[in-house]
Amino acid sequence: MAITISISHFTPTTFLYFLLLSTSHPIFAINITNLLSSYPNLSDFTNILSNTSVTTDLAQRSSLTILVVPNNFLRRQPPSNAVNLADILRYHVLLEYLSWPDLKSIPPKGKVVTTLLQTTGRAPNSFGSVNITRNSNTNTITVHSPTSNATILELLKTLPYNISVFTVDSLLVPNGFDLMASETRPPLGLNITKTLIDGHNFNVAASMLIASGVEEEFERDEGGAGLTLFVPTDDAFSDMSSSRDFQSLPAEKKAVVLRFHVLHSYYPLGSLESIVNPVQPTLATEQNGAGSFTLNISRFNGSVGINTGIVTAFVTQTLFDQNPVAIFGVSKVLLPKEFFSIDVNNKTIESGVASPPEIPLSPEYSPGIYGGHLSSPPVLGNVTSSTTNVGKKEIFLWCIGFFYLLLLVIN
Numbered sequence: 407m408a409i410t411i412s413i414s415h416f417t418p419t420t421f422l423y424f425l426l427l428s429t430s431h432p433i434f435a436i437n438i439t440n441l442l443s444s445y446p447n448l449s450d451f452t453n454i455l456s457n458t459s460v461t462t463d464l465a466q467r468s469s470l471t472i473l474v475v476p477n478n479f480l481r482r483q484p485p486s487n488a489v490n491l492a493d494i495l496r497y498h499v500l501l502e503y504l505s506w507p508d509l510k511s512i513p514p515k516g517k518v519v520t521t522l523l524q525t526t527g528r529a530p531n532s533f534g535s536v537n538i539t540r541n542s543n544t545n546t547i548t549v550h551s552p553t554s555n556a557t558i559l560e561l562l563k564t565l566p567y568n569i570s571v572f573t574v575d576s577l578l579v580p581n582g583f584d585l586m587a588s589e590t591r592p593p594l595g596l597n598i599t600k601t602l603i604d605g606h607n608f609n610v611a612a613s614m615l616i617a618s619g620v621e622e623e624f625e626r627d628e629g630g631a632g633l634t635l636f637v638p639t640d641d642a643f644s645d646m647s648s649s650r651d652f653q654s655l656p657a658e659k660k661a662v663v664l665r666f667h668v669l670h671s672y673y674p675l676g677s678l679e680s681i682v683n684p685v686q687p688t689l690a691t692e693q694n695g696a697g698s699f700t701l702n703i704s705r706f707n708g709s710v711g712i713n714t715g716i717v718t719a720f721v722t723q724t725l726f727d728q729n730p731v732a733i734f735g736v737s738k739v740l741l742p743k744e745f746f747s748i749d750v751n752n753k754t755i756e757s758g759v760a761s762p763p764e765i766p767l768s769p770e771y772s773p774g775i776y777g778g779h780l781s782s783p784p785v786l787g788n789v790t791s792s793t794t795n796v797g798k799k800e801i802f803l804w805c806i807g808f809f810y811l812l813l814l815v816i817n
Contacts, residue, residue: 438461439456439461451474451477459691459696460495462697463522468568469503471504473572475573479577483577493528493529494578497522497536497578501519501522503567503570512538514539516540516550519536521536526671526677526681527673527680529580529581551578551579551581553583554577554579560573598615602637602725602733605723605725607640607735608638609640611643614660615664618657633732634733638735638736642737662745665688666689666690666714672731674727678703678710681703685702714740716746716747717738717740719737719740722736722737723735
């Protein structure tokens, strides 16, 4: 018996509906502070989270499990004065979606799960992971770090396969971190502008730091999580097109662009080369809001590339590297897309990618005929009949060659 399937009602709209249903991993943006804001007993954890750059990291990800400490437990071990507070919070973000059934099926020997801290490059070996175990007698689920443990209390929120939020009874502390340590380290006493001037090819950047007043702001931030500065060379400033002249910006925007060249964490060159999470907030992000003024950092052709959405610069040298401050020379001025746009009239678009090489023109399409502009269409009235005949002959020969090859393939 022949079976006939009617598809007369399978319209494009129906097809689109089934296509959307079949997508197992929809695009999903996490705003964890909004999600937690409706829980008053989590206000301390939420406030700490919203004052760090961790929210920016979370906005780029899905399939997460977040461990949140309620106020009554967090106040027993307040982390407000801890060094690298943002990294402690990253340690509470598991890079895997885990439901209650997932946790209850964990074997007694445990399950190792990577955290967001591991992606920063600042967690040696596997210290950016936690071990989750289940007590087979009580079904208690415990999260272990090398120096602390936390018991999972309850499932607070779940959006299947994207995010689950559990409360825990203690703050997890990564290996090598001290909750009682002061956030303010003894300052290096580093004079940033002097360091740039001593580098001999960073005089423009040095003068701009002094004129803007942000130099003192940077030097105050030498303690704590530290700083990583990307400083354009003098050549980088001189290579900018006039339409993107940095000097034409008002003073307040100049200061924002200078902050855009600074990460509020210490990254030595090795950490930049192995960075896992490429989208990094800057000091300008902290001033203007999560998701804005971010840099995309990745390894490219053996170098560290920094993409802003407008230009791609490369680290050319290390000017200074002593924890907690690293200063790198870069090949271009980092122009934020919030202030600048790509100038399509430039021969080389400022995106860090050189324009394709020019192809020599044939005599019929020489600059003498069309004024040297490939975008200008030919004026048919100016083309001689001999030139037109040459074009017809070429087309005829191409057609003959094509059919000849087609016959060879058929035979």
